[in-house]
Amino acid sequence: MSALDYKICNRCVMDNITDVFIHFDEKGNCNHCEDYLQRTSKLIYNSEISDEQWKHILDKVKSAGKNRKFDCIVGISGGVDSSYTAHLCKEYGLRPLLFHMDNGWDTKISVKNVATMVDKLGFEYDCQVLDWEAFREIQLAFLKSSIVDLEMPTDIAILSSIYKAAAKYGIKYIFSGGNLSSEAIMPLQMGYHMYKDIRLYRHIVKKYSKKALKTIPTVGIWGEFCYKFLKNIKTVYPLNYIPYDKDKAKQFLIEQYGWEDYGGKHHESKITAFWQSYVMPEKYKMDYRRTTLSAQICAGQISRAAALNEFSHKSYDEKLIDEDKKYIAKKFGISLDELEKYLSNPPKTYLDFPNNKELISFVYRTYNRIFTKKRI
Numbered sequence: 407m408s409a410l411d412y413k414i415c416n417r418c419v420m421d422n423i424t425d426v427f428i429h430f431d432e433k434g435n436c437n438h439c440e441d442y443l444q445r446t447s448k449l450i451y452n453s454e455i456s457d458e459q460w461k462h463i464l465d466k467v468k469s470a471g472k473n474r475k476f477d478c479i480v481g482i483s484g485g486v487d488s489s490y491t492a493h494l495c496k497e498y499g500l501r502p503l504l505f506h507m508d509n510g511w512d513t514k515i516s517v518k519n520v521a522t523m524v525d526k527l528g529f530e531y532d533c534q535v536l537d538w539e540a541f542r543e544i545q546l547a548f549l550k551s552s553i554v555d556l557e558m559p560t561d562i563a564i565l566s567s568i569y570k571a572a573a574k575y576g577i578k579y580i581f582s583g584g585n586l587s588s589e590a591i592m593p594l595q596m597g598y599h600m601y602k603d604i605r606l607y608r609h610i611v612k613k614y615s616k617k618a619l620k621t622i623p624t625v626g627i628w629g630e631f632c633y634k635f636l637k638n639i640k641t642v643y644p645l646n647y648i649p650y651d652k653d654k655a656k657q658f659l660i661e662q663y664g665w666e667d668y669g670g671k672h673h674e675s676k677i678t679a680f681w682q683s684y685v686m687p688e689k690y691k692m693d694y695r696r697t698t699l700s701a702q703i704c705a706g707q708i709s710r711a712a713a714l715n716e717f718s719h720k721s722y723d724e725k726l727i728d729e730d731k732k733y734i735a736k737k738f739g740i741s742l743d744e745l746e747k748y749l750s751n752p753p754k755t756y757l758d759f760p761n762n763k764e765l766i767s768f769v770y771r772t773y774n775r776i777f778t779k780k781r782i
């Protein structure tokens with residue numbers, strides 16, 4: 407792309423490199439921040455309305471937990487959002503089960519953070535450790551396929567594991583650290599893994615791996631439907647009901663709990679850090695920071711000038727990349743040359759594979775139309 411063709415939004419920091427499908431209005435504002443301000447801003451914290459909704463949710467959660475061991479289950483990764491969600495349970499007098507899924511890529515800091523939060527909060531804790539050999543084979547298939555969504559197997563396994571744990575313990579509410587104030591801007595071609603499309607998942611594993619699928623927990627849209635409507639397990643996003651500022655939450659966790667900062671977003675996992683901060687901008691030309699910072703600009707948590715300043719340096723440390731590659735190749739059980747070969751294959755997105763995007767979009771749209779007002 408020539409400098410003349412380059413375009414960045416006047417209001418946020420999304421550009422036509424990170425999102426090739428971006429479009430701009432006559433004022434030079436992009437579809438992402440426009441959508442945030444028109445639609446998403448109504449779903450984030452809104453003073454008394456959100457306070458009232460949050461109180462209503464707490465009442466329902468506590469009522470469902472009556473005569474049970476737990477009120478809710480909180481998936482905890484060691485990152486800011488999930489750790490703060492666990493803290494909120496303490497603040498509001500809930501009795502959660504903290505649950506962690508270990509896919510083999512946890513960093514030392516994230517393991518320490520999970521242990522710190524469990525210890526200081528005094529909540530019960532359960533952990534599912536995935537069969538590494540099986541998970542490795544599946545994630546390696548995604549690496550070989552060259553799709554940008556390398557973390558789709560992780561996301562699907564987390565969802566499946568937490569639903570299974572909720573069902574096992576008779577818990578009716580899953581508390582997620584997902585939040586709109588820092589995650590609402592995400593072009594689909596960057597974050598298709600969030601669709602948890604089992605058709606695409608199976609296609610990639612079948613084509614690029616020879617091992618069976620059954621050893622790793624999976625759940626697709628119909629499985630989720632069963633958990634939601636037959637087992638009546640609901641997911642709540644507490645951070646959307648409070649004035650959540652990720653940077654302030656991080657500072658609070660450090661001071662209050664001795665939680666340790668690990669750098670970028672989702673860098674509690676070694677592979678996620680490598681993928682988002684190095685492979686995505688270098689191979690796919692998608693700078694993950696633009697999505698988070700743009701959402702934070704729209705939420706009024708950072709100025710556009712301060713966000714732009716973040717791009718004065720790369721999202722990864724060039725001196726550490728060779729070491730990271732060696733670690734990742736060794737962990738995958740492949741040679742460094744093989745890893746380099748996969749990384750140099752032409753970039754692909756979900757658009758290059760058979761998928762159920764239209765069906766899943768339809769189901770989500772219909773579900774949101776019916777349930778958005780209820781928000782629980």
Ligand SMILES: [Zn+2]
Nearest residue numbers: 415418436439
């Ligand atoms: Zn914009």
